[in-house]
Amino acid sequence: MTDLNLEFNYPEFILPAINSNKHFVVVPAGRQVGKTYNFAQWIIRETMRLNCPSLWVDTVHTNIDKYIERYFKPLLRPISSYCDWNAQKKILKLPRGYIDFGSAQKPENLEGFNYKRAVLNEAGHILKKDSLWHNTIMPMIKAEDNQTRIIGTPKGQNLFYELFLRGLANDPEYESFQYTVYDSPYWSAKQIEDVRRKTPELIWKQEYMASFEAFAGMIYPDFKEEIHCKASPERKVTDIFFVSLDPGWEHPTACILAKEDLEGNLFVIDEFRESHLHVGDISRYLQSMLVRNGLKEEDIEMFIIDPSGRKTDQTSGQSILFQLQEEGWGFVPANNDLMPGISRVTRMIRENRLFIDKNRCPLLVEEIKNYHWKEFNDGSYGMNPTPYKIGDDLVDTVRYLCMARPDYFEHPKVNMYGQLEKEEEEEDVDINDTIDDMMSGDSLI
Numbered sequence: 001m002t003d004l005n006l007e008f009n010y011p012e013f014i015l016p017a018i019n020s021n022k023h024f025v026v027v028p029a030g031r032q033v034g035k036t037y038n039f040a041q042w043i044i045r046e047t048m049r050l051n052c053p054s055l056w057v058d059t060v061h062t063n064i065d066k067y068i069e070r071y072f073k074p075l076l077r078p079i080s081s082y083c084d085w086n087a088q089k090k091i092l093k094l095p096r097g098y099i100d101f102g103s104a105q106k107p108e109n110l111e112g113f114n115y116k117r118a119v120l121n122e123a124g125h126i127l128k129k130d131s132l133w134h135n136t137i138m139p140m141i142k143a144e145d146n147q148t149r150i151i152g153t154p155k156g157q158n159l160f161y162e163l164f165l166r167g168l169a170n171d172p173e174y175e176s177f178q179y180t181v182y183d184s185p186y187w188s189a190k191q192i193e194d195v196r197r198k199t200p201e202l203i204w205k206q207e208y209m210a211s212f213e214a215f216a217g218m219i220y221p222d223f224k225e226e227i228h229c230k231a232s233p234e235r236k237v238t239d240i241f242f243v244s245l246d247p248g249w250e251h252p253t254a255c256i257l258a259k260e261d262l263e264g265n266l267f268v269i270d271e272f273r274e275s276h277l278h279v280g281d282i283s284r285y286l287q288s289m290l291v292r293n294g295l296k297e298e299d300i301e302m303f304i305i306d307p308s309g310r311k312t313d314q315t316s317g318q319s320i321l322f323q324l325q326e327e328g329w330g331f332v333p334a335n336n337d338l339m340p341g342i343s344r345v346t347r348m349i350r351e352n353r354l355f356i357d358k359n360r361c362p363l364l365v366e367e368i369k370n371y372h373w374k375e376f377n378d379g380s381y382g383m384n385p386t387p388y389k390i391g392d393d394l395v396d397t398v399r400y401l402c403m404a405r406p407d408y409f410e411h412p413k414v415n416m417y418g419q420l421e422k423e424e425e426e427e428d429v430d431i432n433d434t435i436d437d438m439m440s441g442d443s444l445i
């Protein structure tokens with residue numbers, strides 16, 4: 001018979017997790033550190049060594065074919081004529097032993113055998129529901145001579161986390177190993193630095209540092225209703241006001257009214273969010289929002305609008321910004337830099353300087369609590385995380401507000417008697433006078 005010895009190559013860092021003799025070995029690891037490849041090697045080695053049935057569990061069925069092509073076939077190439085992949089039944093026959101493949105997506109196909117070796121890939125996903133582990137997988141791997149490797153990038157604090165903790169505690173059946181991108185030879189320092197720079201903090205910790213974060217998908221995890229929902233204090237003469245608007249059509253038009261006190265705290269005090277508003281409607285909504293808050297247009301320090309409001313509207317041939325200006329609203333385009341904006345809002349929340357009146361702005365509170373990063377099919381957030389684009393209308397106006405609110409807005413001043421100090425009267429300059437001057441040649445001396 002031909003030599004059936006395969007050469008296995010493991011990176012040094014992963015050897016303790018590969019060679020452990022514990023029943024359950026739990027391996028949370030960052031993206032692309034080498035989990036799948038190396039535990040594919042392990043299960044091939046073990047299956048052939050023991051001439052036994054083994055089990056590989058993944059998230060979805062389509063991933064199985066992908067892994068066979070990408071990892072198993074190349075690894076088995078030297079002995080490919082002694083192997084057989086049955087794509088229908090999802091069984092990989094090796095010269096000694098075989099591996100059954102199944103997915104959390106079709107647990108009904110996963111049943112029956114006493115497997116000696118098992119790998120649960122992407123455990124963060126497949127252990128989202130406890131029942132798969134307790135009812136389906138456990139009966140197949142509970143024998144004392146079984147060894148199971150539970151590998152994946154963490155996805156919040158689910159059962160994967162619990163099993164990881166068991167391995168850290170003194171449970172004799174469990175052992176845990178945690179690997180970050182810094183441990184893996186497949187990541188260069190430069191690649192790590194690049195991804196770290198553009199990845200939001202919690203996603204970075206979860207996806208690359210393999211940490212079990214409770215709110216990794218949330219964009220504003222620091223927002224706490226008990227702290228940040230509060231009615232705004234009574235109006236003071238030193239308060240200044242802002243309106244922030246994100247116009248839309250199907251995607252609704254959203255608008256908030258906020259006030260800033262002398263200490264730099266921002267209070268969102270009113271909102272509206274409505275689809276299919278024409279400019280005239282927006283104008284009326286703005287007017288009534290001011291009226292119900294006892295404000296006049298000149299009380300508003302700044303009207304801020306999504307900069308795409310500058311784009312020309314197909315039907316009217318004019319931009320929304322221009323049309324609103326025509327209606328007498330002096331809007332200025334906001335700064336729409338996403339990540340700096342999110343950081344700024346985050347800072348305001350962390351420093352407890354952003355508050356929302358929940359009774360008057362229930363829609364914004366709902367949006368801010370649900371605002372999350374878009375998750376891709378493979379469960380990652382991609383190389384450039386972006387917010388999930390539904391239900392983000394009012395939260396965007398908060399971002400524009402915080403970006404438009406540098407720390408130098410002048411508040412009205414009061415004297416030692418609490419009276420409003422008179423501002424120096426600015427001389428009214430009539431643009432027509434200037435033009436007249438120019439025409440008459442007076443200014444050309």
Ligand SMILES: Nc1ncnc2c1ncn2[C@@H]1O[C@H](COP(=O)(O)OP(=O)(O)OP(=O)(O)O)[C@@H](O)[C@H]1O
Nearest residue numbers: 009010011030031032033034035036037038153186
């Ligand atoms: N022992 C090895 N020898 C050679 N290349 C390896 C080895 N282990 C991993 N790699 C390479 O490193 C890369 C990442 O490996 P792998 O896909 O196993 O990582 P992962 O942690 O499962 O990633 P993901 O988070 O995407 O699931 C792959 O390109 C793979 O070929």
Ligand SMILES: [Mg+2]
Nearest residue numbers: 035036037121
């Ligand atoms: Mg993988």
